Amino acid sequence: MPMAAKEIEMLIKEAIPDSEIHIEDLRGDGDHYLAHVTSRAFKGKTRVQQHQMVYDALQGRMGEELHALALQTKVRDTD
Amino acid sequence: MADNLITERIKNEINLNEVMLFMKGTPVFPQCGFSAAVVQILNHMGVKYGSSDVLADPEIRQGIKDFSNWPTVPQLYVKGEFVGGADILREMFEDGELEGFFDKAGIVREINS
Numbered sequence: 309m310p311m312a313a314k315e316i317e318m319l320i321k322e323a324i325p326d327s328e329i330h331i332e333d334l335r336g337d338g339d340h341y342l343a344h345v346t347s348r349a350f351k352g353k354t355r356v357q358q359h360q361m362v363y364d365a366l367q368g369r370m371g372e373e374l375h376a377l378a379l380q381t382k383v384r385d386t387d
Numbered sequence: 388m389a390d391n392l393i394t395e396r397i398k399n400e401i402n403l404n405e406v407m408l409f410m411k412g413t414p415v416f417p418q419c420g421f422s423a424a425v426v427q428i429l430n431h432m433g434v435k436y437g438s439s440d441v442l443a444d445p446e447i448r449q450g451i452k453d454f455s456n457w458p459t460v461p462q463l464y465v466k467g468e469f470v471g472g473a474d475i476l477r478e479m480f481e482d483g484e485l486e487g488f489f490d491k492a493g494i495v496r497e498i499n500s
Contacts, residue, residue, distance in 0.1 A: 355471060355475050355478065355479075356457075356469060356470075356471055356475065359457075359471070359472075359474065359475065360456060360457065363457070363458050368458070370458040370459065371452070371458035371459045372458075376421070378473075378474050379474050380474070380478070
């Protein structure tokens, strides 16, 4: 059963509290999302590390329940 | 096959190929949109690369995810370093970073005429 956008957002927020998250349902099928995640916690981290932080937040669902979640991470430097 | 044997096989492929793509399907017949996207980018860059079809090799399919602590395929390695999956490759390509990245890594690019 694909994941709801709200659940994805909640999991990311839980693990990365200051994150701003915007999730697009690319195909409207609840199975192909694009998540924009902005956080100060990404500062100084490579793209791979930033994405790994988001995948870790999803606690193993990525690639399993969640087939396709494209990620765009950004460092937030303003308050 | 024991985990370390799988890890050895992965390391071997990564060391043998300066640019190594673990994907679903083959460059000629990609079996997944994300894998196809990375193949397109690499072909456009004109770099030579090795590839491994994880659909034909279930042990590598799981092993590569553990190896890089990255939950999905495709996965691209350049000079032994994990670069990313489809998102990161597409972002680097769109940001015009990829040419410089390959040049810096000493990877020959055949400029398509």
